[in-house]
Amino acid sequence: MRRIIPGWVKWPRLDFALLSGLLLLMSFGMIVLYSASGESLDVVYRQATRLGVGLLALLVFSQVPPHIFRIWTPWLYALGIVLLLATWAVGVGRGADRWLDLGLFRFQPSEIMKLAVPMMMAWYLHPRHLPPEPIAILVSCLILAAPAVLIARQPDLGTALLVAVSGGFTLFLAGLQWRVILGMAALAAAAAPALWVVMHEYQRNRVRTFLDPESDPLGSGWNIIQSKIAVGSGGLTGKGWLNGTQSRLEFIPERHTDFILAVLSEELGLLGVLVLFALYIFIVGRGLYIASLARNTYARLLAGSLSLTFFVYVLVNAGMVSGLLPVVGVPLPLVSYGGTSMVTLLAGFGILMSIYGHRNFIR
Template identity: 50%
Template sequence: MGLAQGRTWWQRLRPHVMVFDAPLALIIAALLSVGLVTLYSAGIAIPGKVWDQMRNIAAAVLVMWFVANISPQTMMRLAVPVYMAGVALLVAVALFGIIKGGSRRWLYIGTQIQPSELMKIAMPLMLAWFFQREQGHIRWQSYAIAAVLLAIPAGLIARQPDLGTAMLVTAAGACVIFLGGLSWKALGALVATGAAGLPVLWSFMHDYQRDRVLTLIDPYHDPLGKGFHIIQSMIAIGSGGVTGKGWTHGTQAHLEFIPERTTDFIFAVFSEEFGLAGNLVLMALYLLLIWRGLSITLNAPTLFTRLLAGAITMIYFTYAFVNMAMVSGIVPVVGVPLPFMSYGGTALMTLGLGGGILMSIQRHSRELRTGVRA
């Protein structure tokens, strides 16, 4: 009798515990493990860094589990309130946000938060809801409305100024709009218009943003000033060679030539210590992450879930590509962390939230196919 009761208890609890998608969870766990190993070396002179990151990981995993338990139908109902709350918080930041380093990005509401991080998920959530509602009668007006919904938060974030986050939010929203049915011709016209508008954009950029672009073109113009950090980062990547200098033996990082070596520039530390071989393994993990996200997207049963899963996958890709490219001197330096590797709680929470959404979509897709709850 007791055994039977035990089985019944587990049968009731199991659907809410076993919610992780195994392939996606294993890939994320591998990236987090590599990140902790690299962080230990990068922050070896900063006591407590690894333990702090482990707490951040525990919180992100808890968020991932919680969101994986939320059905896509509930996410649809939450889309508009979450988007409106995010925009309201961005307006509040513009009015009386906390200024750090010349940027007004933070808001104090009992605790300090960065509302722009919320919009990385709220934006694709809102647009996926919008196109689901418009399904069957999507016209050019629909894309115009979607563009306005995207432009409002992106503009508020760029005004802070936080061009890096504004680009990520725009990329996630643009992915939803494209997957929503935007034609290649229209996309080409938008890209051409954007390219033509670059001179206008240049006139609105802040001095430090212009300096980042000019430094990208010629970092050696000011090798001991504005170009110092990116030059040292490229030296670290190149000096790693094929097999690297070995774990905890990276001189550029330990002699403190690499800036933000535990956060935005952790890829330079990894490259110096593990070399080309390590980079190939790391990129393979990110490709597997993107592959799993795309697989979940293709198997999603509704337009809403397909658009949302595709946007989350795009966020992962953009994070990884932009971070590796900026550290390698291919794109201007922007504040974009390396997914699941860079130190930091807020970005890790956002990534965990995205992972939970993917797992929820995959779980409910499997339930619809099999007719059995996971």
């Protein structure tokens, strides 16, 4: 499908459908954020700045051909591992040593891993026959397990799971046999009690609270209960923008970060939620479509895995806000305020754009 158009005309190599979806989502998010922050323009400006930086990363990454990413993949992965080890030694942050202070700014090395793990797995599986053979499965598992364990130790179970999941998706997209998938799922279920033992006490409490929030309505159950009240009282059309009482009166915890979806649900109702879900479906669908257009294993696996991981954020966050899943620190992607995750996510979409823009290169 080679076109007879000079290369520069295609610059910038962007997928305008995906970009529109992202911009629409981000604009929607900023409107909700304005309300969720208690009408703080300051917060909205800072979010806009962060999105701007993210979009810049997206733009830059989109111009880099996928094979360059592939060449640099092992180095990026190695760097991530080293930095994770460094947090062990010199990490800063309240309670959880996730942060590295680089003088100018602080960042979470685990963010690198959100990109580096699917990249590394795609890199590893790229030259191999697919569906992967047992030895390849074993090595893949090691690739994803090493950083996941390091991140879980920080402790940041949410990110660790996301990293592990992104690796899992790579394997799935690589055609991992269903019987292996089911076997692993069974193994995971069997290992759950062991997980309980190694969990921190606060993590166990979160699970306990999730199972029965009303047991401690003012303590650990407060978040879930207040969030559900916000969502439920929103109804079909919501209480109106800037009119959510649960949000205005500060009943919703973390209302402009992890629980911003509760604010959206309360003020814009079920319709607002469905519009948001539709935007996410469109973005993820478009991402998977781009993946299927790619011409080599590395690009396919990477694009597919990034898209699916993006969706996992949505699933986990929306599940948490509605009381379906335990409270884990996973933001609503591109809508929640703050976090390095926004830049990482947009950089990921930059890679997707690059794959889309260079889909006709055979390398």
